[in-house]
Amino acid sequence: MPEQEVNRHIQRIFSCVSGNRGNEGQQIEAPIVTSWERSLQHYGIDPSEPNPVQVLTAAELREYTRPIERFLRIAKAGVQFLHRQVADLGYSTLLCDAHGVTVDWRGDERFSRQWKDAGLYLGAVWNEHQEGTCGVGTALIEQTALTVHKGDHFRAKNANLTCSCAPIIGPSGKTMGLIDVSALHSPDSKESQHLALQLVMQSARMIESAYFLNQYEDQWVLKLNFERELAEVSSECLVAIDGEGRILAADRIACRTLGHEVPGGNLVGRFVREVFDLNFEKLLDVYSNSSMVLPIRTQATGLQLFACLRSPQAISVKPVGRVEPVAPPRRQVPLAGQPLTLDYLAGDDRKLQDSVERIKRVMNKPIPILLNGETGTGKEMFAQAIHHASRRADKPFVAVNCAAIPESLIESELFGYKDGAFTGARSKGMRGKILQSDGGTLFLDEIGDMPASLQPRLLRVLAEREVTPLGGETAIPVDLHVICATHRNILDMVASGAFREDLYYRLNGIAFELPSLRERSDLERLINDVLLIEAGNSVESVVIDDAAMRVMTDFCWPGNIRQLRNALRYALAVCDNGVITCADLPVDITVTGSTDPAAASLTASRRQPVAQLPEEPVRPPAASVVDEAVAGLNAMEQAERQVILEALQKYKWQVSKAVKEVGISRATMYRKMDKYAIVPPNKR
Ligand SMILES: Nc1ncnc2c1ncn2[C@@H]1O[C@H](COP(=O)(O)OP(=O)(O)OP(=O)(O)O)[C@@H](O)[C@H]1O
Known part of the structure; x- marks a missing residue:
């Protein structure tokens, strides 16, 4: 800058700071004037001093970047995104840490000498203490997005630059860094930078959201938008919620928008129901039944928002850059006869994994769980796994199969009877299944077969949490957690009047659909797991050859995991040398199920039925035992x-x-x- 211009620049700053703004000074934005005052009076910087911007050595820079690696990894994607949009317009893009140190940089390498000379480079330190008013330093101090354009800069040597910056605020309200686009040459008018500033703000917001979602990937996150149409694609604000429905964190915009909805202004620690017009269970319920956008209002002012709920670990911000491939750990499957765990049951099927995550959130709450799925999909296994994973694990798990007990016996089975209730009744009477499950879990399998005559009684027990045994007069309180299962469409039964609507809603606190084998995305893995269990976890001793695996993955498995398990039991018993081939599979699978040539060639020689190993008993239909x-x-x-x-x-x-x-x-x-x-x- 020629000396004359330097003098004019300094003159302008001095007269503005001394209160003599004149016409031109009136147009200077307040944060710039305040920053000039700080630069002059507080930091005592000489605006004419030509010293270049301090640039850290690689070793020094590492000291700054090491503690913020996670932030850098996530922010890098935002920097790339922003730079793609501005690169052709002659901007460089900088990511700075909270001290103003440039920790990431993008720019046209052909001009790297000029970028370096101007201090727009990796390692450059842009703070007000050293540089006076400048984009990065001033935005960090003012905690706001702004443009420092040309003569806004305090030091005359920076007065050619234009810098638009936005701070990046972490979930705790702490500044994590700042993103900036800077150019060496630009039109004189500051308005020319308006769009650049908007882009920078948008990118900062994107990084904040990505960081928030990453930070709370193990929690539920409520993504809120003011526009229904945009709710699924973007979020205005984010709120992280723990499994109890308590707010763990809210991002900057959520704090600003919703803070005044609660006394004291702090959302953290509040329950969802204290802030919104619905509680967490309802939120989960709606979420489990559909992935729709949910309209919600705030409690205090009735502000209308549209919410999407992200389940824990459903979305995580993928690390950017090279990631070393990690060999998957060998899967631990339970030994035969051991209870299957929820994580094991989730397998590698994304939908099931999501269901399991949601189950974990509600299993310790007084919310009845309804499991829906075809026969043999593992409903009872799931119910047991939920019980074993819950706080009720050391209390009884009591299963009642409503389809297998004669209708006339269900009542006494469930409710029990009092001593002396009838001639010759056992002196102590009988505690029904409901009382047996006190403190634990009552699993009502095939709930669709619950006789209509008993439905009102069950409803009363659920509502009042007490049971009156047959022949008794006094109600006995019971601590009840109910899990129901059915392969039927209960809603159809409700519509046809075969199932009481009020009972349905009592039992369906939250519903989970267990996929059939045909729908499972991890079928091959599941087949290997079931084989492992059946083979007592001795994975080395038995394998399934490719053709047999193809037959099994192609088969339609009407009996689901139960049928798969029986088939593998059979195959294990007949296979030679620890290799299961198509010849070792039960004939019903190879004959009816597969288009595989290896299997097809077998079917001619194996038309006669193969003796099956003892299978699990087929449950008799209710009618056959009455x-x-x-x-x-x-x-x-x-x-x-x-x-x-x-x-x-x-x-x-x-x-x-x-x-x-x-x-x-x-x-x-x-x-x-x-x-x-x-x-x-x-x-x-
Ligand atoms: N993920 C799994 N891995 C291995 N075995 C499983 C798995 N899930 C279920 N099983 C086995 O499959 C069989 C059927 O499971 P379960 O009885 O839980 O199914 P269900 O859906 O309750 O069947 P139904 O509707 O006929 O009562 C059981 O032998 C169970 O041990």
């Missing part, structure tokens, strides 16, 4: 019949022992057997 002779008995009589029958079966039909168990005389026993059509096997 004895017509007892269909007319009332609930009490049904229960009495069951007690007598169980005692006789237990003692292999020795009446003398059974009567002691039941507590009735021999004569009464024969009378009851007659009345209840109980016939010993040797007399049938």
